[in-house]
Amino acid sequence: MLTPNLSYANLKESYLFYHIAQKTGAYLEEHPGTHLYRMGIGDVSLPLASAVIAALHAAVDDQGTKESFHGYMPECGAPFLRETIAEYYKKRGMNLSPDEVFVSSGASDELGDILDLFDRSNTALIMEPAYPAYVDANIMAGRTIRHLPSGPYNHFLPLPDESIDADLIYLCSPNNPTGAAYNREQLGQWVAWANERGAVILFDAAYEAFIEEDLPHSIFEIPGAQTCAIEICSLSKTAGFTGTRLGYTVIPKALERSGLSLNAMWVRNRTTKTNGISYILQRGGAAVFTEEGQRQIHENIRIYKENAKVLMAALDEAGIRYWGGKNAPYIWIQCPGGMDSWAFFDRLLNEIQVVGTPGEGFGACGEGFFRFSTFGDPADTREAAARLLKLLK
Amino acid sequence: MLTPNLSYANLKESYLFYHIAQKTGAYLEEHPGTHLYRMGIGDVSLPLASAVIAALHAAVDDQGTKESFHGYMPECGAPFLRETIAEYYKKRGMNLSPDEVFVSSGASDELGDILDLFDRSNTALIMEPAYPAYVDANIMAGRTIRHLPSGPYNHFLPLPDESIDADLIYLCSPNNPTGAAYNREQLGQWVAWANERGAVILFDAAYEAFIEEDLPHSIFEIPGAQTCAIEICSLSKTAGFTGTRLGYTVIPKALERSGLSLNAMWVRNRTTKTNGISYILQRGGAAVFTEEGQRQIHENIRIYKENAKVLMAALDEAGIRYWGGKNAPYIWIQCPGGMDSWAFFDRLLNEIQVVGTPGEGFGACGEGFFRFSTFGDPADTREAAARLLKLLK
Numbered sequence: 188m189l190t191p192n193l194s195y196a197n198l199k200e201s202y203l204f205y206h207i208a209q210k211t212g213a214y215l216e217e218h219p220g221t222h223l224y225r226m227g228i229g230d231v232s233l234p235l236a237s238a239v240i241a242a243l244h245a246a247v248d249d250q251g252t253k254e255s256f257h258g259y260m261p262e263c264g265a266p267f268l269r270e271t272i273a274e275y276y277k278k279r280g281m282n283l284s285p286d287e288v289f290v291s292s293g294a295s296d297e298l299g300d301i302l303d304l305f306d307r308s309n310t311a312l313i314m315e316p317a318y319p320a321y322v323d324a325n326i327m328a329g330r331t332i333r334h335l336p337s338g339p340y341n342h343f344l345p346l347p348d349e350s351i352d353a354d355l356i357y358l359c360s361p362n363n364p365t366g367a368a369y370n371r372e373q374l375g376q377w378v379a380w381a382n383e384r385g386a387v388i389l390f391d392a393a394y395e396a397f398i399e400e401d402l403p404h405s406i407f408e409i410p411g412a413q414t415c416a417i418e419i420c421s422l423s424k425t426a427g428f429t430g431t432r433l434g435y436t437v438i439p440k441a442l443e444r445s446g447l448s449l450n451a452m453w454v455r456n457r458t459t460k461t462n463g464i465s466y467i468l469q470r471g472g473a474a475v476f477t478e479e480g481q482r483q484i485h486e487n488i489r490i491y492k493e494n495a496k497v498l499m500a501a502l503d504e505a506g507i508r509y510w511g512g513k514n515a516p517y518i519w520i521q522c523p524g525g526m527d528s529w530a531f532f533d534r535l536l537n538e539i540q541v542v543g544t545p546g547e548g549f550g551a552c553g554e555g556f557f558r559f560s561t562f563g564d565p566a567d568t569r570e571a572a573a574r575l576l577k578l579l580k
Numbered sequence: 581m582l583t584p585n586l587s588y589a590n591l592k593e594s595y596l597f598y599h600i601a602q603k604t605g606a607y608l609e610e611h612p613g614t615h616l617y618r619m620g621i622g623d624v625s626l627p628l629a630s631a632v633i634a635a636l637h638a639a640v641d642d643q644g645t646k647e648s649f650h651g652y653m654p655e656c657g658a659p660f661l662r663e664t665i666a667e668y669y670k671k672r673g674m675n676l677s678p679d680e681v682f683v684s685s686g687a688s689d690e691l692g693d694i695l696d697l698f699d700r701s702n703t704a705l706i707m708e709p710a711y712p713a714y715v716d717a718n719i720m721a722g723r724t725i726r727h728l729p730s731g732p733y734n735h736f737l738p739l740p741d742e743s744i745d746a747d748l749i750y751l752c753s754p755n756n757p758t759g760a761a762y763n764r765e766q767l768g769q770w771v772a773w774a775n776e777r778g779a780v781i782l783f784d785a786a787y788e789a790f791i792e793e794d795l796p797h798s799i800f801e802i803p804g805a806q807t808c809a810i811e812i813c814s815l816s817k818t819a820g821f822t823g824t825r826l827g828y829t830v831i832p833k834a835l836e837r838s839g840l841s842l843n844a845m846w847v848r849n850r851t852t853k854t855n856g857i858s859y860i861l862q863r864g865g866a867a868v869f870t871e872e873g874q875r876q877i878h879e880n881i882r883i884y885k886e887n888a889k890v891l892m893a894a895l896d897e898a899g900i901r902y903w904g905g906k907n908a909p910y911i912w913i914q915c916p917g918g919m920d921s922w923a924f925f926d927r928l929l930n931e932i933q934v935v936g937t938p939g940e941g942f943g944a945c946g947e948g949f950f951r952f953s954t955f956g957d958p959a960d961t962r963e964a965a966a967r968l969l970k971l972l973k
Contacts, residue, residue, distance in 0.1 A: 188778035190699040230651035258623035299853030385581035460692030
């Protein structure tokens with residue numbers, strides 16, 4: 188008799204964003220034709236850069252003739268893309284070999300898959316509030332989870348101390364959902380902590396392209412990170428690949444535990460459990476890193492940053508306290524009047540048709556807070572800001 | 581201190597096809613410029629169908645303008661593709677609901693990921709010789725593996741009996757690597773066996789499009805399969821998507837164990853651990869199932885079947901015993917003169933520059949056998965057949 192993975196019974200009934208999609212779907216069924224101002228899931232609204240579109244078309248053409256057709260790709264990524272990404276790190280002062288870079292289907296897939304490298308007995312420490320998949324993927328694996336709470340008292344940037352122990356730690360900076368970003372000295376404390384204990388840092392750098400201030404874009408800017416960190420990145424937010432799917436993961440060759448190279452283990456995992464990432468998508472991804480591609484994606488990021496400014500101005504005027512919005516595409520607000528976050532969600536949806544994300548969905552210490560994404564359509568964002576101001580002032 | 585997943589230490593050093601790629605790479609380094617006749621990994625050689633290319637181009641265009649841009653896709657698959665695939669089953673007499681169909685990145689990814697649904701205490705029974713990822717993915721999970729050997733004595737189609745017990749069983753029909761295919765009565769025996777014991781069948785139907793005779797294309801043609809089977813399919817071989825990546829998985833709603841719906845668990849898994857499959861690729865995949873797409877892919881399959889005939893004629897003339905080649909894109913030969921399969925691999929590579937796959941790589945009972953893929957270039961296949969005949973006659 189087959190026994191299913193009973194750890195699934197320990198999960199909440201549905202995943203946060205799926206639950207929000209169902210709630211907004213139900214609202215639209217009751218109010219057909221209503222326009223919603225979506226600042227919830229963090230999906231982008233601008234199309235792919237024209238350099239990426241051109242590269243995708245060229246790659247589709249390659250797949251249409253026998254001479255240029257590509258079958259199975261190397262499982263860890265096409266050499267052209269692994270080299271391009273290693274070069275992207277090099278330009279920013281980090282020396283990585285292309286075979287320390289793995290191409291992925293995106294950060295969300297990778298955050299789940301990478302856990303296969305670790306024994307289930309390891310304790311996972313999760314900086315919270317957090318992207319809920321960190322917690323759920325570890326519950327599915329039956330792993331013990333410790334929560335590392337944050338709040339206004341530590342500027343949503345918890346730091347290690349002697350009392351904190353774990354084998355695996357999730358750090359996301361710039362942070363989803365709070366928008367807070369660690370500086371070099373703070374990340375240095377985490378790297379020292381991990382190296383002392385033999386812990387491994389899973390560093391989610393999905394929002395690095397939104398950093399404006401002099402803050403680290405990668406954990407590998409910190410000396411010592413090569414022996415304790417894995418970095419997981421995505422083109423979803425950087426280049427609007429949410430529906431196109433592509434990401435990359437860096438596992439340094441210097442990262443070993445119990446005498447096993449995690450880089451070699453991941454090669455074994457990928458060569459066994461995948462047949463590589465679509466040739467077409469990898470060509471599109473490579474175009475992001477060209478001079479033209481970089482110029483175009485930064486123009487899109489500038490538009491999203493204008494959205495952030497519009498929202499922040501409304502929040503300032505309404506006297507609402509918030510974090511983020513500067514080095515990250517998220518604005519994290521304190522719910523007005525001590526309202527709980529799902530009640531605030533319902534109020535915004537029902538009264539002004541604005542969709543955000545309740546802080547409680549990111550962990551218990553997110554209760555009383557609320558996340559706005561700045562990836563919306565600029566006209567929608569201006570209207571949502573005006574509606575928010577009218578409602579909250 | 582983090583403990584890595586020590587089950588990786590129980591794996592062979594490298595994955596079969598990765599090992600073959602390294603061996604052929606080394607040969608080419610010693611003999612630069614040599615043309616190899618590749619009938620090894622089973623990669624296709626014909627380009628994508630023009631209906632697919634047109635759909636991919638249109639989808640890329642959609643991603644280039646704000647009005648038609650697609651961000652995050654539904655995690656279990658785009659409704660248009662889930663409906664198209666359910667319709668494909670319906671045309672063949674099987675009633676599935678679109679939400680029993682999940683879109684995947686391909687069968688190899690899915691065969692690894694799906695194991696997350698099952699407790700590690702389950703025993704996996706693997707029909708052998710077998711696609712090596714079945715074994716390796718279960719070794720990585722620390723699961724107990726039982727081998728169900730096959731050979732000429734049972735026509736490479738093992739059947740259940742009272743002595744056979746397991747919680748999870750892998751069946752692949754038409755089979756990789758042997759090309760053998762079960763008939764309805766035989767699959768019915770497995771379905772009855774699984775339902776009696778509460779076991780779950782993982783049915784790999786990657787080669788269904790190659791069936792010529794009146795044999796089941798899907799486990800769901802067998803009454804009772806809805807309560808004991810998951811079917812994993814791929815467009816890799818059906819439509820040449822090896823380097824494009826797309827597949828699908830069927831999990832019936834009637835499939836429950838310990839009171840948990842495996843369909844609902846997979847929804848929870850996908851909504852947590854992925855952000856869906858590329859919009860572009862799903863549009864390309866949908867084109868495979870149009871009338872034009874079906875006509876074009878069957879024309880490609882016809883060309884591969886011509887390859888099979890050319891190879892079989894040479895083997896007949898050389899007096900080599902073989903299986904498959906008819907309902908499957910693989911020909912499984914008995915190594916001549918009792919040669920072991922890696923020695924035969926080296927001989928073919930060194931003497932006639934033909935690359936095949938040693939049977940031993942598919943499990944111990946594959947020793948003494950050798951697999952040829954029929955997906956090669958037709959001119960290459962003719963030359964390889966002539967070289968084989970000259971060497972072996």
